[in-house]
Amino acid sequence: MDIQIRDERSGDTAPIHRVIEKAFLNAPHTDHTEQFIVEALRRSGALTISQVAIVDAEVIGHVAISPVILSSGTLGWFGLGPISVLPKFQGAGVGSKLMKSSLAALEAKGATGCVVLGEPDYYGRFGFVAVEGLVLPGVPAEYFQALSFGPAFPRGEVAYHDAFAV
Template sequence: MSLIIRAESPFDIGAIHALTKTAFLDAPHTAHTEHFIVDALRDAGALTISLVAEVDGSLVGHVAISPVSISSGVSNWYGLGPISVLPERQKQGIGSNLMLSALQQLKAKGALGCVLVGDPAYYSRFGFVHQNNLTYPDLPAEFFLCLSFSQSVPRGIATFHEAFSAKG
């Protein structure tokens, strides 16, 4: 398998939509709107980082990163997600490679940190942890995770871009 991680191109947009929809089709704990979220982030110019994973010329994965707001006014924090890998390609390291590449690019941009909503058992391997002083409303606290690239984690409530409410 020759895996290539690269920035999305305009030619990838339809394939990203389809693979994101497929990746979350049978996923539990989702409203199945992830493909609409990615489209809405792109339309709003809020995709800070958008990477695709390609194997043998076909897109098999995607990760989106966008700015988040923190109620304390701290800036330069980002939200990771959705991250998608086609079901038949999961558990092959594609998602991990997308994650590591996205985090490396965030650090290179001078980001202070990154948050996400997800399974702590999975995302802890990348350094994500729950922090009591940084919260996200209407979600069990243990599923809101952060990774600080500096020495401190801001205090406050995080808000993802309004595109995360996209329904279609």
């Protein structure tokens, strides 16, 4: 399977919405608002990285990265998610390609680091670790992880963009 990763283009909005909706349809720990979060991030201009995975000219995956705010005032940090792959393509390496490409693009933009809320075993494969003192209020510490592009991790509470409250 030839998987191509590229930045979102005009005309990708509806296919991205469909991919996110289908990817999270039967997922645990979701309130099924992920596609609306991405739309709200896009409308507000806060979709820093938006990449799609393409197979045979079809959008089969998507990843979003947006700015986060740290209570410590540390700048340059972003939040990864949602990341979505159509169910029939899950487990085929699509998510891994999206992760690697989007993180490389984020680092190339000069970001300091990235946080993610998700499965430690999955995100740990990409260098994410739980960091003592870096918290997302209301979630178990082991599921909130960070990847620093520099030598250190910040401390403090993290707040995602307002779009996540949609």
